[in-house]
Amino acid sequence: MARTHAPRDGFTATDGGAHVELRGVSKRFGEALAVDDLTLDIEKGSFTTLLGPSGCGKTTTLRMLAGFFDPDEGDILVAGRSQKGIPPHRRNVSIVFQDYALFPHMTVRQNVGYGLKLRRLGRAEREDRVDRVLRMLGLQPYGGRHPHELSGGQQQRVALGRSIVMEPDVLLMDEPLSNLDAKLRVRVRAELKEIQRTLGITTVYVTHDQDEALSMSDRVAVLSDGRLQQVSDPWTLYHAPRNAFVADFVGHANFLPVQVERREGERTVVTVHGRSLVCHDPHGVGTSGAEAVAMIRPEWLEVVPAAGRDPQDDGSGRTFDGTVRTSTFLGSFARVWLDVDGLERPLVLDVSASSSTSLESGRPMTVRVPDGRPVVLAEAPSDVGAFGPDLPRRDAAQAVRATHGTTA
Amino acid sequence: MTLRQVPVLGHLIVQSQVAADLWRRDKGLGIGLLIVVALLVLFVAYPLLVVGAAPAVSDWVRGATTGRWRTTMGNTLFMALLSTLSSVTIGFLYAYAVTKVRIPGAAFFRLVPLLPLITPPFVSGLAFILLFGRRGLVTHQVLGLNTDIYGWHGLWLAQTVSFFPIAFLAISGVLRSINPNLERASQSLGAGGWTRFRTVVLPLATPGIAAASLLVAIAVLGDFGNPMLIAGRFRVLATEAYLQVSGWADLRMGAVLGLALLVPALVFFMLQRWLQGTSTARYVTVGGRGSRLEAEPAPPLVRWGLFAFCAFIAVFMLAKYVVILIGAFTPVWGVDFSFTLENFTRTLVRSGELWNSLRFAGLAALICAALSTVAAYLVVRIRIPFARELDLLALLPAAIPGTLLGIAYVLAFNTPPLALTGTGTIIVLSMVFMFLPVGYRICVATLQQLAPSIQESAADMGASGLRTFVDVILPLIATSFSAALVYCFVKAIGTLSAVIFLISHGTVVASASILNLAEQGYWGLAAALSTSLIFIAIAALAFARVAFGKRFALFDV
Ligand SMILES: Nc1ncnc2c1ncn2[C@@H]1O[C@H](COP(=O)(O)OP(=O)(O)OP(=O)(O)O)[C@@H](O)[C@H]1O
Ligand SMILES: [Mg+2]
Numbered sequence: 001m002a003r004t005h006a007p008r009d010g011f012t013a014t015d016g017g018a019h020v021e022l023r024g025v026s027k028r029f030g031e032a033l034a035v036d037d038l039t040l041d042i043e044k045g046s047f048t049t050l051l052g053p054s055g056c057g058k059t060t061t062l063r064m065l066a067g068f069f070d071p072d073e074g075d076i077l078v079a080g081r082s083q084k085g086i087p088p089h090r091r092n093v094s095i096v097f098q099d100y101a102l103f104p105h106m107t108v109r110q111n112v113g114y115g116l117k118l119r120r121l122g123r124a125e126r127e128d129r130v131d132r133v134l135r136m137l138g139l140q141p142y143g144g145r146h147p148h149e150l151s152g153g154q155q156q157r158v159a160l161g162r163s164i165v166m167e168p169d170v171l172l173m174d175e176p177l178s179n180l181d182a183k184l185r186v187r188v189r190a191e192l193k194e195i196q197r198t199l200g201i202t203t204v205y206v207t208h209d210q211d212e213a214l215s216m217s218d219r220v221a222v223l224s225d226g227r228l229q230q231v232s233d234p235w236t237l238y239h240a241p242r243n244a245f246v247a248d249f250v251g252h253a254n255f256l257p258v259q260v261e262r263r264e265g266e267r268t269v270v271t272v273h274g275r276s277l278v279c280h281d282p283h284g285v286g287t288s289g290a291e292a293v294a295m296i297r298p299e300w301l302e303v304v305p306a307a308g309r310d311p312q313d314d315g316s317g318r319t320f321d322g323t324v325r326t327s328t329f330l331g332s333f334a335r336v337w338l339d340v341d342g343l344e345r346p347l348v349l350d351v352s353a354s355s356s357t358s359l360e361s362g363r364p365m366t367v368r369v370p371d372g373r374p375v376v377l378a379e380a381p382s383d384v385g386a387f388g389p390d391l392p393r394r395d396a397a398q399a400v401r402a403t404h405g406t407t408a
Numbered sequence: 409m410t411l412r413q414v415p416v417l418g419h420l421i422v423q424s425q426v427a428a429d430l431w432r433r434d435k436g437l438g439i440g441l442l443i444v445v446a447l448l449v450l451f452v453a454y455p456l457l458v459v460g461a462a463p464a465v466s467d468w469v470r471g472a473t474t475g476r477w478r479t480t481m482g483n484t485l486f487m488a489l490l491s492t493l494s495s496v497t498i499g500f501l502y503a504y505a506v507t508k509v510r511i512p513g514a515a516f517f518r519l520v521p522l523l524p525l526i527t528p529p530f531v532s533g534l535a536f537i538l539l540f541g542r543r544g545l546v547t548h549q550v551l552g553l554n555t556d557i558y559g560w561h562g563l564w565l566a567q568t569v570s571f572f573p574i575a576f577l578a579i580s581g582v583l584r585s586i587n588p589n590l591e592r593a594s595q596s597l598g599a600g601g602w603t604r605f606r607t608v609v610l611p612l613a614t615p616g617i618a619a620a621s622l623l624v625a626i627a628v629l630g631d632f633g634n635p636m637l638i639a640g641r642f643r644v645l646a647t648e649a650y651l652q653v654s655g656w657a658d659l660r661m662g663a664v665l666g667l668a669l670l671v672p673a674l675v676f677f678m679l680q681r682w683l684q685g686t687s688t689a690r691y692v693t694v695g696g697r698g699s700r701l702e703a704e705p706a707p708p709l710v711r712w713g714l715f716a717f718c719a720f721i722a723v724f725m726l727a728k729y730v731v732i733l734i735g736a737f738t739p740v741w742g743v744d745f746s747f748t749l750e751n752f753t754r755t756l757v758r759s760g761e762l763w764n765s766l767r768f769a770g771l772a773a774l775i776c777a778a779l780s781t782v783a784a785y786l787v788v789r790i791r792i793p794f795a796r797e798l799d800l801l802a803l804l805p806a807a808i809p810g811t812l813l814g815i816a817y818v819l820a821f822n823t824p825p826l827a828l829t830g831t832g833t834i835i836v837l838s839m840v841f842m843f844l845p846v847g848y849r850i851c852v853a854t855l856q857q858l859a860p861s862i863q864e865s866a867a868d869m870g871a872s873g874l875r876t877f878v879d880v881i882l883p884l885i886a887t888s889f890s891a892a893l894v895y896c897f898v899k900a901i902g903t904l905s906a907v908i909f910l911i912s913h914g915t916v917v918a919s920a921s922i923l924n925l926a927e928q929g930y931w932g933l934a935a936a937l938s939t940s941l942i943f944i945a946i947a948a949l950a951f952a953r954v955a956f957g958k959r960f961a962l963f964d965v
Contacts, residue, residue: 066596068704088595095596101589105611114607115597166597 018169018202019044020065024074027060034060036226037074042170043218045200047193051213052223053249058206061223062172065204066095078169094168098175100159102147108134108158109143115166133161136195153184160192164199171196171203177212189216210250214238222246238297240282244381247295254296254347255380260286268376270294273342277318278371286376294374298335301349303357304366318369320347327351327359334359338367427793441792444783448801451841455816456808462663462819471664477648481668484629484644487560488672491567492625498568499575499624500617502721505714507583508609509706512715520722521573523729526949527942528902528919530633532566534926534938535728537638538735540565545731558640566634569725571627575620582616583609591704601707615683622680629673630809632905633919637926645669646811646905653909659819666812677807729942735935751936762940765901765918768832772839773897779840780847780892781885788855806845810905813842818909830912838910839900846899847892854888887956894952898945 020042027035035057042048050058064071067088076083083091094115103111112133116126134140137157147155156176163171176192177185193216196203207213213220214234222229222237222245230242241247244255258270258277268279268286272294279286279294286292304319322340333353337346349367351357357365431438463471471477502521506514524532539546540557557565586609594608632646639647649665652658705711735741739748755762780802786792787799805813817838821828828834904919911920918937925934 066592068592068595088592089598089600091596093596095593097589097593099587099589101587101593103590103594103608114594118598118603162593162597 018079020170020202020204021077022061022074023077025061025064025071025076026073027057027064027069027071033226035064035071038223038226038228039074040221040228040231042202042204044202046218047196047203047205047216049205049207049213049217049220050223051207051210051220051250052229053208056223057226058208058223059174060226062095062174062204062206065170066093066172067091092166092169093172094163094166094170095172095174096159096163096176098178100147100155100176100179102155102158102162104147107144107146108139108150111147111158112161112165114162129165133165137161152180153188156180156188160195164195164201167201169202171201172206173203174206175208176205177207178209185212192216214250220250222249224249236282240280240375241295241377242283244293244295244377244379247375247377248381252298252348254298254301254345255377256294256296256343256374257380258292258294258376260288260290260292260376262288267372270374270376275318275320277369277374279374279376280372281376285378293377293380295377296347296369296374298348298350299333300370300373301347301367302370303349303351303355304368305357318371319366320369321364321366322347324359324361324363324365326361329353336365338365423793426791430790430792437786437790437792440782441786441790444779444786445798447779448783448798451837452801452804455813455820458820459663459812459816460667463660463667467660467664471661471668477665480643480645480648480665483560483642484646484669485672487563487567487635487644488625488628490560490564491571491628492621494564494568495572495624495628496575496579496617496621498572498721499620500579500613501714502572502718503576503580503583505718507580509711509714511711511718517718517722520725521576523725524570524573525577526898526945527729528633528904528922528938528945529570529631530637530902530904530919530923531732531938531942532570532728533634533637534922534931534934535731536562536566536569537926538731538741538931538935539727545734556640558638558642560639560642563635563639563642563644566638567628567631569728570631570634571624572721574627575624578620578623579613579617582613582620586612595704601704601710615686619680619683622676622683626673626676626680626807629669629676630811630905632809632811632908633923636904636923646809649811649815650908653815653818659815662815663812663819666809666815669809670807670812673807673809677804681803732935732938732942735931736939738932738935741931741935748932751932754933755936755940761916761918761921762937764832764915765941766944768835768839768915768917769897769900772836772843772900773893775836776840776843776847776896776900777889777893780844780851781889783844784848784851784855785885788852802848803845805841805843808842810842810903810907811909813838814906814909817906829910830915832915835907835910835915835917838906839896839903842903842906843896843899847896850891850895851885851888854885858885890952890956894948897948901944902941 022038022040022042025035025038026033038057038061040048050061052058063069064076065083067083067086067090070084078091078093103114106114109130113126113130116129121129131140134143137160139154139157139161142150142154142158147158150158156179159176160173177188180188189212205213205216214237217234219231220234220237221231224245230237230246232240237246237250241250247253247255256272258272261269261271261276263269263281263286266281268281270277270279270286270292277294320338320340320343322338325337325339325346327334327336331353333350336349336351336359338349339346347367351359430441499521502517505511506518511517536557540562542556590608590612591604594604599607630646631644632650635642635644635647636650643651645665645668649662649669652665653662706714736751737747737749738745739750783798783802787795787802792798808816817834818829820826821834828837902919904923907917908920908923911917918941922934922937922941925931925937
């Protein structure tokens with residue numbers, strides 16, 4: 001096994017890491033298929049995230065990469081070599097656990113130096129490398145402490161340090177930030193990304209947090225029920241999701257049932273309740289005359305000021321008139337649920353906090369769909385709640401009461 | 409510096425303020441606390457003080473200078489060391505095999521070590537005489553040997569088999585608490601199987617193993633039945649103290665020998681408490697939530713090696729019970745192996761003793777479970793004065809060798825106003841306080857799991873402390889109450905060490921007459937009577953299991 005890879009002189013600009021390929025990998029537990037025919041190319045030095053809801057097979061995939069179990073079918077290649085049958089302790093792959101799994105009976109230094117000691121590195125070199133990692137992670141003052149004497153964020157960094165000190169071919173991380181509080185998570189996210197970029201370690205990161213995935217990754221692989229849905233860079237994932245699942249899971253989305261009119265190159269014109277919308281069709285799913293779904297992100301919708309309303313716009317264009325059902329203030333913007341006649345679900349839109357529009361319930365409001373923004377998809381997601389995405393619970397409850405005419 | 413900062417005085421001042429506070433807040437609870445404290449002081453602290461004060465200086469000198477007793481002390485420590493070492497070694501391997509390696513049939517192997525915990529402790533001694541004694545089934549009948557199991561090696565065997573389950577229980581708890589992800593992490597960092605064991609599992613288990621060793625050592629020190637039956641001329645302090653009292657009516661010398669036993673037991677007890685506290689504070693898993701992978705399956709050699717080991721132990725353990733069962737239907741062990749029911753018909757004559765065992769143990773179990781529940785409630789749930797001291801007092805009997813407790817009760821309750829010797833009451837009381845620590849621990853563990861908010865919400869609605877206890881807490885701890893009840897019952901029905909000092913005409917219990925019968929060589933009768941006790945204990949457990957279903961768990965394995 002090639003272990004003589006990374007340079008010894010420092011932790012900058014190494015080309016540590018290797019190209020990783022998953023080829024038709026499947027894993028089953030009894031009857032259930034946890035990972036289903038997964039093929040994925042992970043470039044050397046890249047930060048790749050496995051994103052998906054709970055139980056979709058992210059951890060299982062990661063554990064196969066770590067070698068805790070082999071795939072039932074398919075193969076995993078690291079730097080061109082099949083990993084079949086190689087036990088975890090013979091792979092140059094390092095994993096950061098969600099619960100960190102720090103050795104409670106060892107100090108921070110001992111934790112970080114543990115793997116190097118097993119490699120029988122000389123004491124001087126070992127101390128040297130441990131020192132560098134501790135310095136890089138800002139952990140020098142804590143070298144003599146035990147894990148239980150550290151804060152959550154510090155523990156998380158020790159876990160990371162214990163892995164990167166090994167200069168692994170592949171660094172695996174299973175939801176490493178989920179035990180941190182929200183604020184810290186955002187900060188550590190940036191730090192982690194920075195360290196990864198500096199070291200150039202091929203990294204596979206698992207999360208079910210879309211913000212984390214979008215902000216850190218070079219590439220994101222979205223999984224659902226063990227199957228790969230889409231692999232792409234974060235921008236494409238958000239703006240051109242391949243299917244409704246991805247659109248729904250990454251970010252928020254309105255789904256409007258539409259009729260496809262015609263294709264005009266990259267564009268597709270669709271109609272919904274007599275209005276025609278000009279959509280983006282990156283995957284070419286729109287065929288004339290077919291039923292389809294237009295996906296619109298809440299921030300794509302524009303509020304049309306009542307005063308400056310285009311007199312020529314007779315309502316058949318790209319605008320929707322509705323009444324505000326409810327809204328929530330979210331700091332830099334407010335999220336609004338707009339009831340529109342003829343639409344089954346309220347439209348969700350984000351209104352900039354600086355806008356002067358009144359968002360009180362019952363107020364009329366007109367919104368415009370900019371040309372070329374909606375994305376045509378073949379079908380809607382199966383399980384969007386009856387009130388559209390993310391209606392606040394309280395309002396959902398009120399709505400239920402209103403519709404059913406009962407009181408709590 | 410204020411008065412509150414003076415070490416002992418400050419503590420007293422603060423605690424008495426807490427007491428005043430409690431009294432003002434809730435008289436019912438205050439009275440409950442007073443009763444618990446009074447009982448503990450009267451039946452734990454007071455007898456200990458009496459027995460401590462009983463020997464004169466000359467008795468101590470006699471004890472220290474008589475060669476025979478010096479040998480006895482040496483023997484006792486020797487056995488404590490030897491039996492503890494073997495019990496803990498076996499207990500660790502067994503626990504490792506069952507919890508970490510998960511050998512085939514682990515569910516079955518898990519249950520086997522529980523048997524000795526619910527059957528009378530002297531069963532081991534009796535069974536080994538039948539198996540390996542002068543007329544033993546294995547030694548004499550099968551191998552044709554003329555060996556003699558009586559002596560330290562026989563005692564070693566019997567104690568190891570009797571007490572390794574204690575080590576097994578404690579250590580399997582420790583092993584299970586080790587996060588399997590730690591082993592996975594170490595594996596991912598390059599550690600092979602043996603290295604993982606050496607650098608992660610073993611260091612993490614060490615404090616637990618040490619604590620388990622101390623528990624076993626306390627049990628070995630206090631063991632009375634096995635040395636009485638199987639040690640022959642090899643004397644240990646527990647049996648020697650008994651002989652001083654029963655043979656020479658020398659209570660003061662008995663007290664000296666018993667106290668010599670109490671000192672190391674107390675030291676071990678305190679050490680164990682300290683160890684438990686520090687190790688949980690330090691080794692408690694950090695990190696919080698996250699799915700856990702199962703540990704990697706061990707290599708086949710280790711797996712099957714450990715399987716063979718556990719199978720051997722399990723067969724050995726079960727053989728004990730089988731041989732007693734056979735013995736119960738055998739006319740003359742070693743001579744006439746034909747089938748007979750006579751042993752049982754003759755024990756019917758002794759049904760009075762069985763009945764005594766049954767009613768004393770039943771009554772003791774009820775009182776013990778009630779007292780455990782109330783004491784645990786007060787210590788865990790209420791801000792009471794001197795909570796730490798009360799906790800210690802409730803657990804203290806765990807460190808008192810039964811022999812010493814027996815002598816202490818004889819000395820303390822011999823004269824009015826508490827002239828209890830010769831009555832059934834004193835036997836019941838000795839049982840209650842001997843097994844209080846286990847019942848109390850069960851109840852404390854349950855109560856600590858209950859969220860304090862439950863109680864607060866009840867208090868919010870205007871229930872007084874006592875009402876809260878009855879309405880809210882009691883239903884929730886019904887299970888721990890029943891566990892304490894059953895545990896105390898099965899222990900009490902087979903106990904020997906303290907009771908043997910307290911029985912008199914009309915209050916003889918079955919365990920004492922088993923000892924008597926065995927000493928006189930009536931193996932068949934002893935076995936038949938033992939069989940009856942074992943069945944009663946198992947029936948009690950089975951009944952609890954049926955009555956309370958899955959919620960009823962005596963041992964957490
Ligand atoms: N050891 C196992 N035995 C049986 N089934 C398993 C095992 N491990 C995982 N599974 C199943 O395989 C599926 C995928 O599990 P996995 O742990 O990979 O999900 P995940 O994407 O990591 O989810 P989460 O976000 O909740 O961690 C789940 O349905 C799970 O129940
Ligand atoms: Mg997972």
